[in-house]
Amino acid sequence: MDFLGILTTSITSAIGPVAAIYALAIIGLNMHFGYTGLLNFGQVGFMLVGAYGVAVCVGTFGLPLSVGVAASILCAVVLALLMGIPTLRLRADYLAICTIAVAEGLRFVYRAPFARDLTGGVFGRQNLSDGFRELNPFPPGRYGVGDITFSSPHLWTMVVTWSLVLVSCLIMWSLMHSPWGRVIKGIREDEDAVRSLGKNVFVYKLQSLVIGGVFGALAGVMIALHQASVTPDQFRPQVTFYLWAMLLLGGAGRTWGPVIGSVVMWFLLTFTDETMRALDQMGWLPFVTGGELGAVRHALVGLILVLLIIYRPQGLIGNRREMLVNVK
Amino acid sequence: MSNNGVGLDEVSADADGTGRARADLTGVAAEPGSAKPDPILVADRVRRSFGGLTAVDVEHLEVQRGTVTALIGPNGAGKSTLFNVLTGFDGSDSGSWTFQGGRINGLPGHQVARRGMVRTFQLTKALTRLSVLENMLLAAPGQTGERLLGSFLRWYWSRQEQRNQRQAEELLERFRLTHMRDEIAGSLSGGQRKLLEMARALMVQPSMVMLDEPMAGVNPVLVESLLEHISALRDEGTTILFVEHDMDVIMGISDWIIVLAEGRVIAEGRPDDIRSNQTVIDAYLGTQHDETTRSNGGATGNDGAAQGTEETR
Numbered sequence: 001m002d003f004l005g006i007l008t009t010s011i012t013s014a015i016g017p018v019a020a021i022y023a024l025a026i027i028g029l030n031m032h033f034g035y036t037g038l039l040n041f042g043q044v045g046f047m048l049v050g051a052y053g054v055a056v057c058v059g060t061f062g063l064p065l066s067v068g069v070a071a072s073i074l075c076a077v078v079l080a081l082l083m084g085i086p087t088l089r090l091r092a093d094y095l096a097i098c099t100i101a102v103a104e105g106l107r108f109v110y111r112a113p114f115a116r117d118l119t120g121g122v123f124g125r126q127n128l129s130d131g132f133r134e135l136n137p138f139p140p141g142r143y144g145v146g147d148i149t150f151s152s153p154h155l156w157t158m159v160v161t162w163s164l165v166l167v168s169c170l171i172m173w174s175l176m177h178s179p180w181g182r183v184i185k186g187i188r189e190d191e192d193a194v195r196s197l198g199k200n201v202f203v204y205k206l207q208s209l210v211i212g213g214v215f216g217a218l219a220g221v222m223i224a225l226h227q228a229s230v231t232p233d234q235f236r237p238q239v240t241f242y243l244w245a246m247l248l249l250g251g252a253g254r255t256w257g258p259v260i261g262s263v264v265m266w267f268l269l270t271f272t273d274e275t276m277r278a279l280d281q282m283g284w285l286p287f288v289t290g291g292e293l294g295a296v297r298h299a300l301v302g303l304i305l306v307l308l309i310i311y312r313p314q315g316l317i318g319n320r321r322e323m324l325v326n327v328k
Numbered sequence: 329m330s331n332n333g334v335g336l337d338e339v340s341a342d343a344d345g346t347g348r349a350r351a352d353l354t355g356v357a358a359e360p361g362s363a364k365p366d367p368i369l370v371a372d373r374v375r376r377s378f379g380g381l382t383a384v385d386v387e388h389l390e391v392q393r394g395t396v397t398a399l400i401g402p403n404g405a406g407k408s409t410l411f412n413v414l415t416g417f418d419g420s421d422s423g424s425w426t427f428q429g430g431r432i433n434g435l436p437g438h439q440v441a442r443r444g445m446v447r448t449f450q451l452t453k454a455l456t457r458l459s460v461l462e463n464m465l466l467a468a469p470g471q472t473g474e475r476l477l478g479s480f481l482r483w484y485w486s487r488q489e490q491r492n493q494r495q496a497e498e499l500l501e502r503f504r505l506t507h508m509r510d511e512i513a514g515s516l517s518g519g520q521r522k523l524l525e526m527a528r529a530l531m532v533q534p535s536m537v538m539l540d541e542p543m544a545g546v547n548p549v550l551v552e553s554l555l556e557h558i559s560a561l562r563d564e565g566t567t568i569l570f571v572e573h574d575m576d577v578i579m580g581i582s583d584w585i586i587v588l589a590e591g592r593v594i595a596e597g598r599p600d601d602i603r604s605n606q607t608v609i610d611a612y613l614g615t616q617h618d619e620t621t622r623s624n625g626g627a628t629g630n631d632g633a634a635q636g637t638e639e640t641r
Contacts, residue, residue, distance in 0.1 A: 174479070174480060174482075175476075175479055175480075178473045178479035178480075178482070178485070179465070179466075179471045179472075179473035179474040179479065179485060179489065180473060180474055180475065180476055180478070180479035181479065182458070182462055182465060182466050182474075183466060183474055185455070185457070185458055185462075186455045186458060186463075186466050188457070189455035189456055189457055189458060190453045190455060192417065192437075192449070192453060193449070193453035193454075193455060193525075194455075194466070195417070195436075195437045195438045195441070196415070196417070196437060196438075196441055196446060196447050196448070196449070196453075196529075197438075197441060197446070197466060197467040197528065197529075197531075197532055198438050198439075198441035198442040198446070198467075198469055198532055199438055199466075199474070200436075200438050201438065207476050321512070321515075322457045322512060322514075
């Protein structure tokens with residue numbers, strides 16, 4: 001078994017562009033759930049409108065990339081307001097219901113035949129990242145250390161996305177270590193208490209939803225640029241649940257939780273995947289073969305998550321005492 | 329903690345808060361809906377019903393500024409509902425009420441709080457995963473850093489933050505919570521949480537504090553200290569309206585008592601008026617029980633005994 005090969009593949013995936021994109025989306029989810037306590041089960045919806053902001057502006061109308069990014073952010077703000085204004089005055093569960101339904105509804109609208117002229121329907125849009133790749137300062141070739149290498153376009157996406165992640169983390173740190181963040185965290189604990197102290201809880205929750213949504217949209221933009229194409233069916237609900245799993249793995253309510261969650265989870269996913277494949281090739285695996293490996297991989301990841309929740313509910317970098325304070 | 333100097337001309341030779349508050353209330357008729365010389369809160373025809381049940385139906389209610397006013401009544405009398413309605417935490421079917429002369433009916437809870445009427449809750453709401461100090465700082469009003477964009481201007485709000493922190497530390501000192509300053513509020517005991525909640529309410533610099541059962545589930549020693557805090561607040565000029573069940577506490581500390589039963593104000597008056605009020609005794613303490621309670625030297629409101637009386641009827 002080529003253990004070193006498995007390890008390098010796993011590390012490549014853990015620090016690769018996709019992990020960075022997920023980290024960015026999780027930072028948004030962390031704003032919602034980790035700090036404000038909003039149950040957003042439709043983060044993928046923000047990613048979708050973000051990706052399609054670019055897809056429609058660049059792919060359909062041939063506008064420059066900057067317009068596309070601006071449109072993506074605008075779409076996320078509008079989506080957050082549309083979902084937040086009716087539900088954020090109600091109990092927390094209503095936002096959860098609303099987000100999961102809206103995210104899935106959006107996917108169907110974007111892939112519907114009537115939207116084909118605009119979004120490309122089920123086929124989506126292609127050739128989206130010309131503008132982005134023109135900016136690539138790295139000459140063609142492979143870059144990296146040892147066996148962990150990336151092609152020039154991937155490296156460029158990685159640099160941009162991880163930079164965005166870094167800037168986002170700094171913004172989040174600054175927000176959360178300010179009186180604004182204190183109110184937000186207070187709302188997570190008990191919004192009536194915060195209201196009784198003269199804070200307009202609704203406005204704070206709306207602001208949180210918008211900010212987290214914009215991070216989600218930026219992740220969507222990077223998906224469009226990384227793949228150079230977008231199809232609606234890649235924004236299925238399970239993406240949101242991967243994001244949740246990664247957030248809980250890393251540690252909700254922590255600045256670096258999303259980054260660590262994404263990196264570790266992608267490492268684990270690829271590692272189990274590659275190991276299974278290697279074992280399968282050697283014929284060491286009973287019961288399962290080739291096509292069934294994907295399912296086993298998910299089962300294994302599920303098992304890891306269950307163990308985590310039982311033995312380390314605060315995530316990898318969370319504070320156990322804080323986590324368990326309400327469990328008595 | 330502001331609003332001193334109200335009704336000073338009426339202060340008798342007795343300089344302490346009890347004397348002043350009671351002097352202000354001399355001559356006020358002990359009857360439901362009686363007018364007060366200087367009311368801070370005036371409510372008219374407040375109605376709140378849940379389906380067919382009318383929880384609150386208050387014709388007229390005034391709370392005198394700078395007094396400790398108790399709101400009492402049997403279980404289900406509508407005390408908490410009235411609290412929620414007045415503080416904007418629950419809607420009302422009808423009615424209007426003013427606070428310091430300004431209309432506040434229909435305002436959401438946070439705006440009522442900003443006008444200086446701050447409430448606490450029956451079930452303590454400590455923000456458990458925030459530190460005790462953060463709990464306090466959160467409550468400070470008018471913070472620049474509390475606005476989304478303002479939060480990035482660190483240099484701009486840090487001085488304000490320091491000022492608030494000094495004030496918070498003074499309050500923590502006063503409520504004997506200084507040693508818990510950096511602990512998360514979730515690690516406080518039930519009684520300490522009550523103290524924290526009261527201290528936190530004071531950070532808003534309210535002119536009126538509404539305490540919903542501040543003594544519930546608190547040990548006797550802490551009850552004493554909570555009572556001292558309440559009297560001290562009143563002496564500083566803050567108006568206090570509180571809901572409570574412990575009769576000894578109520579009779580001991582209140583300047584004025586409002587009795588609610590089935591949503592209506594059935595009696596009002598000084599503790600002595602209430603103690604001897606037949607309507608109250610009928611509704612609340614149990615009819616045949618008054619002889620015993622009087623011989624005990626105070627209406628202790630023994631619920632078990634009152635219930636027993638009802639059962640033998």
